Amino acid sequence: METSALKFPTKVLLSNILVRLLSFCVLVFLARFAYVVTVKTHSCDSLDFCFFPNSVKSTAISSDHRRAYYLSVFQDLVTEGVLSANSNSLCIEAALGGEEVAALREIGVSELVRVSSKKLTSEGLQFRNSSFDFEFSSAAGLDRTAKPIQFASEVSRTLKPGGFFVVHTESFVDEYSLRSLLRLFGNFTLVKLREIDGLDSLAIREIILRKQNVTVNHVKRGVYIKGKTANSCAVPRYKRELIRNAEPLIQEEPLKPWITLKRNIKNVKYLSGMVDISFKNRYIYVDVGARSYGSSIVSWFKKQYPKQDKPFEVYAVEADSAFHNEYKTKKGVTMLPYAAWIRNETLFFEISREPSKKNVDKGRGMGRIQSAQSSSSFMDVNRIEGFDFALWLKRVVTEMDYVVVKMDVEGTEFDLIPRLISTGAICSIDEMFLECHYNRWQKCCPGERSPKYQKTYAQCLELFSSLRKRGVLVHQWW
Numbered sequence: 001m002e003t004s005a006l007k008f009p010t011k012v013l014l015s016n017i018l019v020r021l022l023s024f025c026v027l028v029f030l031a032r033f034a035y036v037v038t039v040k041t042h043s044c045d046s047l048d049f050c051f052f053p054n055s056v057k058s059t060a061i062s063s064d065h066r067r068a069y070y071l072s073v074f075q076d077l078v079t080e081g082v083l084s085a086n087s088n089s090l091c092i093e094a095a096l097g098g099e100e101v102a103a104l105r106e107i108g109v110s111e112l113v114r115v116s117s118k119k120l121t122s123e124g125l126q127f128r129n130s131s132f133d134f135e136f137s138s139a140a141g142l143d144r145t146a147k148p149i150q151f152a153s154e155v156s157r158t159l160k161p162g163g164f165f166v167v168h169t170e171s172f173v174d175e176y177s178l179r180s181l182l183r184l185f186g187n188f189t190l191v192k193l194r195e196i197d198g199l200d201s202l203a204i205r206e207i208i209l210r211k212q213n214v215t216v217n218h219v220k221r222g223v224y225i226k227g228k229t230a231n232s233c234a235v236p237r238y239k240r241e242l243i244r245n246a247e248p249l250i251q252e253e254p255l256k257p258w259i260t261l262k263r264n265i266k267n268v269k270y271l272s273g274m275v276d277i278s279f280k281n282r283y284i285y286v287d288v289g290a291r292s293y294g295s296s297i298v299s300w301f302k303k304q305y306p307k308q309d310k311p312f313e314v315y316a317v318e319a320d321s322a323f324h325n326e327y328k329t330k331k332g333v334t335m336l337p338y339a340a341w342i343r344n345e346t347l348f349f350e351i352s353r354e355p356s357k358k359n360v361d362k363g364r365g366m367g368r369i370q371s372a373q374s375s376s377s378f379m380d381v382n383r384i385e386g387f388d389f390a391l392w393l394k395r396v397v398t399e400m401d402y403v404v405v406k407m408d409v410e411g412t413e414f415d416l417i418p419r420l421i422s423t424g425a426i427c428s429i430d431e432m433f434l435e436c437h438y439n440r441w442q443k444c445c446p447g448e449r450s451p452k453y454q455k456t457y458a459q460c461l462e463l464f465s466s467l468r469k470r471g472v473l474v475h476q477w478w
């Protein structure tokens with residue numbers, strides 16, 4: 001991908017954020033003054049920068065103003081050769097008053113259809129292939145569709161080769177989300193990305209895409225570097241920068257890991273706190289070693305992970321049947337009652353009877369999985385089904401999805417990570433939270449290391465560093 005050709009309006013972007021923040025502050029002030037509104041900023045509390053796409057919008061925009069606005073937008077596109085009176089046009093998610101449509105007519109466009117994005121993405125609608133020269137989506141279109149892939153493929157199907165798709169968006173469109181967008185619209189090239197005034201005079205982004213004349217090679221635009229094997233992901237420069245800006249790995253082995261590692265979660269630079277995660281098809285959180293629903297899924301992911309108001313699907317991977325029942329009633333959560341492993345096979349699952357603090361907290365011993373041969377030494381051994389986690393992940397998610405994985409698998413990470421790498425599944429993970437299990441100093445017994453794990457802290461650090469070198473934004477989970 002030719003990044004050098006893309007220009008990002010960072011300065012304007014920054015001032016735009018400031019303007020939004022300022023207007024937001026004024027709004028908060030007014031609201032408090034009037035004692036009426038409680039302002040809720042959703043996931044913004046722990047963010048480096050926040051998103052207020054809809055909260056500062058004046059509702060009183062007149063129809064005349066709208067029409068004049070779109071007239072000027074379309075006139076600019078005419079000047080640039082993107083649109084002409086002869087363009088067979090499709091207007092997606094036009095305002096109720098149809099001002100976009102009226103403005104296009106004023107320009108002289110006569111072949112003109114409007115459609116809601118819901119209709120566009122539903123299966124019944126049948127515009128012919130290559131019907132349109134020009135398609136326009138207002139900020140209410142692509143920004144809010146529940147089906148980005150269907151949206152993109154309908155635009156792609158119905159646009160003529162060489163035709164233009166112009167989209168308005170309230171997203172900030174940094175390099176990350178622009179790449180997400182271009183991945184959705186795989187047969188398009190970016191013509192222009194610019195900031196323009198929105199209807200309410202706060203800046204929005206206008207993106208002009210052009211459908212390519214020839215079908216592009218699918219592999220080339222994927223994440224794999226050409227000529228390399230499938231197990232190495234391309235690490236674009238911006239991604240390396242993101243990783244550089246992430247919290248540093250703890251280099252020294254902590255003397256009190258139960259404190260240091262737990263505190264470290266406060267230093268975490270979340271990906272969704274650094275980039276705009278719009279234009280992904282689905283938003284997915286996979287909790288490997290989920291334990292009880294209330295532990296990491298609720299107490300951390302639901303409460304603390306910045307989601308930018310995106311609807312996340314949750315997958316909980318947990319082999320211990322003691323936890324399975326409570327998941328049955330949880331909406332939007334899929335329980336996989338297996339142990340994450342490197343192939344499908346039956347395993348033995350150790351239920352620890354050591355009365356450690358962690359066990360008391362979680363209500364039950366943490367399970368370590370073992371292959372069949374070494375199982376005899378355990379007091380209490382259960383059979384469980386292991387499944388090939390890497391292959392499962394490859395089947396369930398695509399690179400168009402936003403994927404967050406938390407992994408706490410009691411030492412099995414030293415098997416699972418290499419498998420994720422060798423299968424290439426690692427490339428589809430956007431952000432990872434990994435607990436690495438080693439022979440740590442113990443709280444109970446000063447000067448004694450945990451006998452449960454053989455790996456050293458240095459080996460853990462090496463695992464984390466090698467993941468970051470591969471372009472995986474991995475954090476140290478406690």
Ligand SMILES: *[C@@H]1O[C@H](CO)[C@@H](O)[C@H](O)[C@H]1NC(C)=O
Nearest residue numbers: 128129130153154156157158
């Ligand atoms: C229309 O395009 C789609 C995909 O772009 C293709 O699968 C389909 O065969 C095309 N239909 C016709 C009638 O050409």
Ligand SMILES: *[C@@H]1O[C@H](CO)[C@@H](O)[C@H](O)[C@H]1NC(C)=O
Nearest residue numbers: 130160161162163212213214
């Ligand atoms: C593709 O581009 C070539 C020249 O660039 C042109 O001759 C041809 O007609 C185009 N094909 C389509 C389907 O537009």
Ligand SMILES: *[C@@H]1O[C@H](CO)[C@@H](O)[C@H](O)[C@H]1NC(C)=O
Nearest residue numbers: 156157186187215216217218
């Ligand atoms: C878009 O590209 C993909 C492969 O890159 C191809 O399968 C598909 O048919 C193309 N769609 C259109 C509408 O050209």
Ligand SMILES: *[C@@H]1O[C@H](CO)[C@@H](O)[C@H](O)[C@H]1NC(C)=O
Nearest residue numbers: 338343344386387388391392
């Ligand atoms: C492995 O197990 C998973 C989960 O049960 C299943 O979906 C998948 O089809 C299995 N794969 C093979 C190769 O048997």
